[in-house]
């Protein structure tokens with residue numbers, strides 16, 4: 001029997017509202033981010049092993065899963081901290097190069113960010129990034145433009161980019177790119 005491949009039609013499910021907390025350790029200067037639910041407010045300064053974490057920022061955000069209306073496949077996006085859009089930096093910025101490249105075809109490039117530190121937090125798989133891209137493109141009214149999502153692991157460094165993580169709920173409509 002031949003398996004029929006589903007074209008997938010994604011719907012957002014299990015939306016949880018909360019905060020993305022950014023902490024910094026004053027001992028080793030490490031930065032960590034994580035998601036916490038709304039009724040689980042950010043912690044005060046706390047110790048964890050050799051780390052002394054201080055809350056630097058808390059930004060309202062959501063977590064969600066995507067489910068296919070047709071085959072009911074579910075993808076969880078717990079690893080997603082936010083999306084980034086390069087504002088158009090200088091030549092040094094690799095993301096800007098991508099941006100310019102895709103702009104010709106009216107495609108907006110977003111970078112999917114996971115939580116920090118990148119080496120320790122589980123990052124989004126390429127498969128999930130593709131699903132996210134599919135979801136956003138399916139929701140767009142415009143058919144002559146699109147969205148491309150890349151993993152920031154694909155880019156050796158974000159050092160040269162002035163992009164800021166769009167952590168708020170608004171990122172989900174990607175209005176700027178309509």
Ligand SMILES: [Zn+2]
Pocket residue numbers: 006007008009068069070071072073
């Ligand atoms: Zn499907």
Ligand SMILES: [Zn+2]
Pocket residue numbers: 025026027028029030050051052
């Ligand atoms: Zn530390």
Ligand SMILES: [Zn+2]
Pocket residue numbers: 086087088089090093094095096160161162163
């Ligand atoms: Zn940039």
